[in-house]
Amino acid sequence: QVQLVQSGAEVKKPGASVKVSCKASGYTFTTYGISWVRQAPGQGLEWMGWISGNNAKTNSAQNLQGRVTVTTDTSTSTAYMELRSLRSDDTAVYYCARDRVTPRDVGLSDYWGQGTLVTVSS
Amino acid sequence: EIVLTQSPATLSLSPGERATLSCRASQSVGSYLVWYQQKPGQAPRLLIYDASNRATGIPARFSGSGSGTDFTLTISSLEPEDFAVYYCQQRSNWPLTFGGGTKVEIK
Numbered sequence: 001q002v003q004l005v006q007s008g009a010e011v012k013k014p015g016a017s018v019k020v021s022c023k024a025s026g027y028t029f030t031t032y033g034i035s036w037v038r039q040a041p042g043q044g045l046e047w048m049g050w051i052s053g054n055n056a057k058t059n060s061a062q063n064l065q066g067r068v069t070v071t072t073d074t075s076t077s078t079a080y081m082e083l084r085s086l087r088s089d090d091t092a093v094y095y096c097a098r099d100r101v102t103p104r105d106v107g108l109s110d111y112w113g114q115g116t117l118v119t120v121s122s
Numbered sequence: 123e124i125v126l127t128q129s130p131a132t133l134s135l136s137p138g139e140r141a142t143l144s145c146r147a148s149q150s151v152g153s154y155l156v157w158y159q160q161k162p163g164q165a166p167r168l169l170i171y172d173a174s175n176r177a178t179g180i181p182a183r184f185s186g187s188g189s190g191t192d193f194t195l196t197i198s199s200l201e202p203e204d205f206a207v208y209y210c211q212q213r214s215n216w217p218l219t220f221g222g223g224t225k226v227e228i229k
Binding site: 035037044045046047050059060061062095097106107108109110112113114115 | 123154165166168171177178209211212217220223
């Protein structure tokens with residue numbers, strides 16, 4: 001069965017970086033993409049970025065460009081999301097989700113990880 | 123970026139009643155509109171894709187309609203497990219965007 005297992009909760013200081021991992025199983029990793037979505041406490045969903053499973057293409061939210069990098073390691077079927085220059089308003093649950101592999105088909109997140117809480121606090 | 127406005131913010135209904143949720147886009151998204159359900163402490167769940175197609179395993183009481191800028195998610199008869207928050211998302215243009223959500227609560 002398809003599973004996405006994310007790394008554990010993190011506590012970071014303002015200005016630091018965080019890297020969240022998302023290990024996929026139960027499907028051929030390179031034939032799908034991974035989207036990243038975050039949710040601040042008590043708030044709605046915010047799309048952050050997407051990467052194809054073979055690392056060929058990426059796209060990220062403009063308001064995060066320059067601070068977020070999404071990558072994959074196809075040898076371990078793992079996706080990563082790194083967010084730099086953390087601020088207190090980056091405190092959120094970060095989700096990875098299986099998505100489509102081609103840019104024009106992105107936005108169909110059918111399986112989700114369990115979420116990773118990232119807390120930014122001095 | 124495309125802004126999605128969901129209404130109402132909260133819908134108070136009883137089990138067995140019909141729920142009608144709205145999502146309006148700031149510009150046309152064609153049929154590239156997706157609906158997710160989220161329960162407290164859980165990840166979102168894909169319900170409807172491309173305006174009207176039920177995802178795998180989604181009960182027939184969930185249906186979606188609309189195109190262009192106006193979309194509707196209908197739950198024909200609410201079951202106890204349907205009380206949750208529902209989000210629409212457009213996948214027509216980068217960046218992908220979500221609506222603010224509609225909470226369906228027990229009256």
